[in-house]
Amino acid sequence: MAANFHFEKTVAFSPEQADAILRSIPALPGVFALYGEQSGSEPYLTRAADLRRRMKRLLDPPESQSKRLNLRERVARIEYTITGSEFESTLTLYHATAAVFGYADARRRLRLHTPTFLRFTVENEFPRVYATNRLSKRGLTQMYGPFPSRAAAERYCDAVLDLFKLRRCHEDLAPYPEHPGCVYGEMKKCIEPCKQACTPEQYAAEAAAVKAFFDTRGESMLSGIAVERERASEEMEFERAAQLHEQHQKVKAAAALADEIVQPVPKLRAIVVQKAAPVEDRGDEAALFLLAAGCIVGPERMSTLGVRAVKEQTSVGSSLFAQPLMLAPVPMEGEAAESTGSPEDRAREAIEQLEKRASGDSDLALLSDHLSLFRRWYYRPEKQRAGEAFLPHPDGSWPIRRVLRGAARQVLGEPGPLPDVQREAAKKATKEAKTRVLHQGRPDVERIVPVVDRKAEGEP
Template sequence: MATTFHFEHALDFTPAQADEILRTIPPLPGVFALCGARKEDAPYLTQTTDLRRRMRRLLDPPESQSKRLNLREKVARIEYCVTGSAFESSLVLYQATAAHFGYTEARRRLKLHTPYFLRMTMENAFPRVYSTNKLSKRGLAQMYGPFPSRLAAERYCDAVLDLFKLRRCYEDLAPYPEHPGCVYGEMKKCIEPCKQACTPDEYAAETAAVKKFFDTRGESMVIDIGLEREVASSAMQFEKAAALHAQWQKVKAAQALADWLVRPIPKLRAVVVQAAAKEQEHAEEVSIFLLDGGCIVGPERLSTLGVRAVREQTSVGSSLFAQPLMLQAIPLESEAAPADSPETRAAHVLSLLEKRIEPSNDLALLSDHLSLLRRWYYRPEKQRVGEIFFPNEDSGEKGAWPIRKVLRGAARMVLGDPKPLADTQRDAAKEAAKDIKTKILHEGRPDVERVVPVVPKNR
């Protein structure tokens, strides 16, 4: 076996008791394996959104003249695992397939391909940047990604290099004055180290600027140009300020071509929040996954009990009429958090996940995890279920986790999408209030001014 993996549930199966056995299978999403009587028989392994329904299709008595696959007479044991999301199902399916068939067969069956990255050859005397989907231990720290496709990586690469004058040629340079050069030198998009038109220090400074742009996803350059633009504008140098503004827009356009996920592989750290499996009776729990250095660890269950996500329950803002729960007392920031506070639970769960991280030099395993991550992350926003949170970049080398953001995201997973309140006819309510006020005033009750009825829409 390539790895140790065990399903949470295992049942012996016999055709005579098929209906009774299948009734015990929950109608929930998950991953299952149908195993034969002999150990050498390859199991039928797949994921599904309804375990019971999918198994019934495979294990119920076959219909006459039906061409549907039926394994009723070949299965001796059922193994399954309930999952809470498609993200968790894909990860469990990958681990199960690797355990039964090996990593190579798991990659082939799940169609996992290494994502594309931008590689910066810092070990070269004259570094360059190019797109690649081949991981290497030597250049892992200078690989930025993952990107959704090769085209996206090359677009970002070209847009960034248009801001600098780094070389784009593929040859191993041996500079000499009579070198013919290339078209980028003719267009003044390269400082031409091949012709010795620049010193090694000048090229190294240009290389450092490009690397800084990639490390900060362009934020450093945006800030520097913005400050220069403000200085020029304050000094009434409007032409210079206009030129800097055009350059600022060009940098922002290049910056927009890379998602927040694009960063050096060793610094690729994030928390992924997914819905928890509903097999247990804790509806307020979510599953937490940790992404560290490109590898996925988890899940660990996190309870959202006590987390205030009132604002996300409705789409009407912060009105006390719409959200009476906001009247509850909220502890001050200076007060110490209780031992069982949501922040304490979240920090404990993240510490458990960090303890499960095992350093690995297996580039193939890293490639598989990055492929699973890219497959989930780069889905259209409406189809991507779950949330991802990156560490705070201004709090140390690794960065502290945004605990409160994670908790709010977990609460959103439990509560679901915001629900708008029922509409009310305000004009009708005002007219009804006037009629009631006039009627009761005639009866000698001036205190009726405090009565404000609300008329529902369906009346």
């Protein structure tokens, strides 16, 4: 992927024409590299929120007695790529660094570290769960994550294991009756396979229940408790129903410790929506990225023509008079309407292109880097994270309309609040209109005014 990376623009540089060259550089975010005259020299490679301003700092005539880095006399060529978001800039910088310096150096320069996962060792005779940041091809299907930190992964693991009696020891068990056991067995939090206190079948059933919990994020356990709670309520066993309700809340709290993105690595799929880099004569476009089996693919540009960002909730009710449609079509005429198609079709086409580009590369180093880049962006505080992520439905399909709304928010910005309906002012205006019509001798006003009154009240 990175081996095929090339910058979009290349400009020859000379100190004599520096002013004209720098004026041609766009004042937009992006990634750039400054190359010297020697072919084997390493370039100065970085990203910037404003390419022109950053290059001027490096290539303008140096100030006297200044210690600021200046490369004016050493640069012979400028290469750069315009990006639309910080997410795209980071991904582009990673690919550029890997193409120039290699993957190992790119990993070191960007300080990428494998995220923490929970590994479920189903290949062991007595499976257990533990936190790790080491990926292995054999265990990818049993690795759940990524988590924001090791502490978060261990907190979730402990909360889940408190609901079951799976072993937590790290040793390769060779059970025998005189085994000393551990503290978890003393606290009745383990069925003690080390002491042969359970049969292999019983331990396998317990392990299967734990794996089902991880696979369904607690739904396998919550649904069963909910059914028993309803049955106890119907049979007037209120004490048992209260106990089941308390257990339900405990299980729900444990499941909530893992974000919805926590999945087995091969099942990690998400659409990341960002603002696209501006292109002349292309209008407002969003950039879509695909996280497929842990690797990031993209961007794929998608036009937001025909999509308008509107508020999903209002304070005046849910009628069509007060609540507009979530996707309000913008009229299009002529060839533009024929070439762009409907917003839903454009979104589906963009996602299909991304899925075709997903290679399913099993290189663990590349997978680790992409997971690290995604984890670094996804687990930022919501106010600091630009862009949105959308997960597929349980059947594997994508929430197209939610993706479109997210694209409109990224490109057009958050919609402003709808104006409040001034009910009293509307009633007063309606009465004044009724009075004016009566003075004009309109006998049909009695049939018109009630409809106006209802609309003033916020009804359709």
